[in-house]
Amino acid sequence: MKKALLLGDEAIGQGAIDAGISGIYAYPGTPSTEIMEYVQRSPKAKANNVHARWSANEKTATEAALGMSYAGKRAIVCMKHVGLNVAADPFMNSAITGTNGGLVIAVADDPSMHSSQNEQDSRYYGKFAQIPVLEPSNQQEAYDMTRDAFELSEKYGVPVLLRVTTRLAHSRYGVELSEPLKPNDLHLPGDPKQFVLLPSIAKRRYKILLGVQEHIEEDSENSRYNKYIEGKDKSLGIITTGIAFNYLMENFPDGASPYPVLKIGQYPLPKDAVNKIFKETEELLVLEEGYPFVEEYLRGVIESGHKIHGRLDGTVPRDGELNPNIVAKALGKDLPPDYSPPEFLANRPPELCPGCGHRDLYDALNDVMKDYGPQRVFSDIGCYTLGALPPYNAINSCVDMGASITMAKGAADAGVHPSVAVIGDSTFTHSGITGLLDAVNDNTPVTVIILDNAAVAMTGGQPSAGEGRIEQICIGVGVEPEHVRTVIPLPKNHDEMVRVIKEEIEYDGVSVVIAQRECIQTLVARKKRMRKKK
Amino acid sequence: MKKDIILAGVGGQGILSVAAVIGLAALDYGLEIKQSEVHGMSQRGGAVVSHLRISDSTIHSDLIPEGTADMILSVEPLEALRYLNFLKKDGWIISNTKPFVNIPDYPPVEKILEEINSLPNSLTINADGIAKALKSPRSSNIVMVGAASPYLDIPVENIENGIRQIFGRKGETVVELNIAALHKGREFALGEK
Numbered sequence: 001m002k003k004a005l006l007l008g009d010e011a012i013g014q015g016a017i018d019a020g021i022s023g024i025y026a027y028p029g030t031p032s033t034e035i036m037e038y039v040q041r042s043p044k045a046k047a048n049n050v051h052a053r054w055s056a057n058e059k060t061a062t063e064a065a066l067g068m069s070y071a072g073k074r075a076i077v078c079m080k081h082v083g084l085n086v087a088a089d090p091f092m093n094s095a096i097t098g099t100n101g102g103l104v105i106a107v108a109d110d111p112s113m114h115s116s117q118n119e120q121d122s123r124y125y126g127k128f129a130q131i132p133v134l135e136p137s138n139q140q141e142a143y144d145m146t147r148d149a150f151e152l153s154e155k156y157g158v159p160v161l162l163r164v165t166t167r168l169a170h171s172r173y174g175v176e177l178s179e180p181l182k183p184n185d186l187h188l189p190g191d192p193k194q195f196v197l198l199p200s201i202a203k204r205r206y207k208i209l210l211g212v213q214e215h216i217e218e219d220s221e222n223s224r225y226n227k228y229i230e231g232k233d234k235s236l237g238i239i240t241t242g243i244a245f246n247y248l249m250e251n252f253p254d255g256a257s258p259y260p261v262l263k264i265g266q267y268p269l270p271k272d273a274v275n276k277i278f279k280e281t282e283e284l285l286v287l288e289e290g291y292p293f294v295e296e297y298l299r300g301v302i303e304s305g306h307k308i309h310g311r312l313d314g315t316v317p318r319d320g321e322l323n324p325n326i327v328a329k330a331l332g333k334d335l336p337p338d339y340s341p342p343e344f345l346a347n348r349p350p351e352l353c354p355g356c357g358h359r360d361l362y363d364a365l366n367d368v369m370k371d372y373g374p375q376r377v378f379s380d381i382g383c384y385t386l387g388a389l390p391p392y393n394a395i396n397s398c399v400d401m402g403a404s405i406t407m408a409k410g411a412a413d414a415g416v417h418p419s420v421a422v423i424g425d426s427t428f429t430h431s432g433i434t435g436l437l438d439a440v441n442d443n444t445p446v447t448v449i450i451l452d453n454a455a456v457a458m459t460g461g462q463p464s465a466g467e468g469r470i471e472q473i474c475i476g477v478g479v480e481p482e483h484v485r486t487v488i489p490l491p492k493n494h495d496e497m498v499r500v501i502k503e504e505i506e507y508d509g510v511s512v513v514i515a516q517r518e519c520i521q522t523l524v525a526r527k528k529r530m531r532k533k534k
Numbered sequence: 535m536k537k538d539i540i541l542a543g544v545g546g547q548g549i550l551s552v553a554a555v556i557g558l559a560a561l562d563y564g565l566e567i568k569q570s571e572v573h574g575m576s577q578r579g580g581a582v583v584s585h586l587r588i589s590d591s592t593i594h595s596d597l598i599p600e601g602t603a604d605m606i607l608s609v610e611p612l613e614a615l616r617y618l619n620f621l622k623k624d625g626w627i628i629s630n631t632k633p634f635v636n637i638p639d640y641p642p643v644e645k646i647l648e649e650i651n652s653l654p655n656s657l658t659i660n661a662d663g664i665a666k667a668l669k670s671p672r673s674s675n676i677v678m679v680g681a682a683s684p685y686l687d688i689p690v691e692n693i694e695n696g697i698r699q700i701f702g703r704k705g706e707t708v709v710e711l712n713i714a715a716l717h718k719g720r721e722f723a724l725g726e727k
């Protein structure tokens with residue numbers, strides 16, 4: 001059978017389509033973005049009428065997916081790891097309501113923080129919500145597990161978390177596809193109160209979730225994704241999770257480990273299998289991508305005298321993603337490389353594109369702020385965060401999406417003046433609007449600069465949720481219309497931008513300056529498409 | 535058979551198209567490939583790298599282990615050196631000579647090329663110049679594929695097929711230009727052998 005060459009993310013997208021989803025909901029975020037993008041391109045998804053539009057944020061996406069599950073249909077929701085923080089409320093509570101149609105939450109973690117603020121490990125969320133977690137080791141498993149996740153979800157009536165990490169999300173390999181399933185018909189929940197989490201009902205629903213635990217544990221025990229691989233040399237037993245298995249196998253060129261290996265791909269942990277490898281071997285080595293989730297669990301707090309190696313005893317670094325060399329070192333097999341990069345090598349950090357409007361805005365803002373003193377600009381997450389680096393050094397914070405406005409408010413409340421927020425249009429509609437409302441209700445003296453490039457640029461130029469309506473939204477939230485100003489960030493408008501920003505900083509209340517110019521990447525792509533059409 | 539290739543460049547230079555052409559050629563020749571890509575932050579003018587693994591049997595790791603790459607293929611000279619720790623002792627380092635200068639402390643190009651050429655198996659090629667002479671400046675990446683082609687153990691016909699698959703949508707002229715670029719790069723490399 002011919003294999004499809006798919007990124008891990010694309011394999012999840014294809015798996016979802018072939019599982020008969022009726023909808024995919026997501027907010028972009030590296031390394032998860034390509035799941036939605038793949039489904040949006042897929043003719044098969046189109047033929048099945050799969051709803052595939054970006055949501056305003058991860059919370060709205062998760063809730064919409066839960067609504068689709070309520071209607072008896074299968075839905076998947078996709079996000080990067082920090083997106084699950086935003087979606088945590090519906091995520092946790094969807095475990096209590098349970099599901100009707102299959103519901104899968106696909107989360108891509110980013111250990112080593114290639115494109116993220118932290119390297120949180122989503123498996124803890126799965127445990128927190130007490131639902132099954134699937135973690136593929138390769139692209140084929142990403143496909144198969146996505147399909148099986150829907151089945152698990154419908155079998156036990158709970159959402160299922162599918163966790164991948166950057167390297168699998170963004171690596172291609174051949175995937176064998178299996179027979180596609182038909183989408184579910186619409187059917188409402190049998191119990192009309194299932195989704196009403198009033199305390200009396202929530203208590204009952206929670207007991208149902210607790211009752212399911214023994215079944216999902218048993219499912220893990222029998223799962224084909226948890227594999228005990230026998231080995232002759234019992235001096236060591238190795239437990240791998242997700243793609244750590246590949247790095248281990250890379251170190252045994254003939255594809256066989258001399259040590260027993262327990263390959264984990266489904267949680268809760270299969271207790272019998274873990275006990276078996278614990279009893280059969282003298283020491284354990286735990287290889288997992290992310291936090292020492294399994295390792296900590298095995299160690300517990302009671303001294304067993306059994307040696308467990310991993311991230312907590314320094315056998316594996318405490319942070320960062322794994323790779324074949326780290327695993328080799330843990331096995332005592334590491335050879336130093338023959339060459340190393342020369343000393344004179346210069347770093348090449350990412351930068352704002354030449355011609356990007358964010359550059360012009362920062363030039364103007366820096367001119368304004370030099371009269372007011374340093375460290376008064378709160379910012380947010382997007383391409384414009386690169387304004388923190390030279391040559392601009394223009395911003396003083398980047399914490400979580402939307403935090404620029406609310407942190408500027410808090411700082412202003414504490415007496416920082418001026419207090420300026422710089423936020424992108426997509427970040428603003430993701431979670432900036434509510435913060436602006438807080439500022440308006442308090443008449444806080446803050447100036448919010450919204451960089452409206454009509455795109456989610458950082459993640460590849462997806463459409464922005466508030467396109468063409470940023471000004472209206474600000475006025476709707478209650479900012480005085482004469483203090484919602486629009487400028488066009490171009491070098492020739494420098495003096496005007498300086499004047500407008502200064503005027504609004506001098507205003508004693510909430511003001512908004514919208515810097516409006518299309519992202520040059522999406523502009524070039526759009527022009528190219530137009531030329532082709534001609 | 536195994537070929538592990540580190541592809542290097544600067545975000546926006548199009549190393550993913552280099553990866554795609556070689557990857558499709560390998561598939562066309564009946565081999566397996568695994569290819570890790572970079573998406574996200576570093577694509578904005580930063581250093582980017584892709585690991586391309588080609589083999590006639592199962593490929594486990596998505597990342598190439600340090601000290602084992604058969605080739606570093608770089609569309610930019612400084613970037614060729616960034617991943618030297620991946621190159622195996624007798625591996626090939628093949629680099630474009632045209633620098634992409636977007637940082638203030640970019641080292642002198644002569645020093646970079648000297649360092650590359652001090653390695654036992656190295657090839658530096660002015661891919662931009664060759665592509666310009668072909669009146670197809672955008673094909674410099676394919677000139678680089680051509681320069682690497684004698685060391686890939688994949689027949690050149692399969693690489694041509696890879697180019698057809700990638701550029702087919704853009705019309706026959708674009709395909710022909712890129713096949714010409716492939717052969718120019720290849721001739722240069724064979725001449726240096």
Ligand SMILES: Cc1ncc(C[n+]2csc(CCOP(=O)(O)OP(=O)(O)O)c2C)c(N)n1
Nearest residue numbers: 029083381382383424425426427456457458
């Ligand atoms: C909760 C969360 N979701 C998603 C992301 C990924 N992400 C980082 S920046 C960004 C988009 C920013 O778009 P915008 O605010 O319009 O700024 P631009 O990049 O266009 O300048 C996204 C989706 C994230 N860091 N956190």
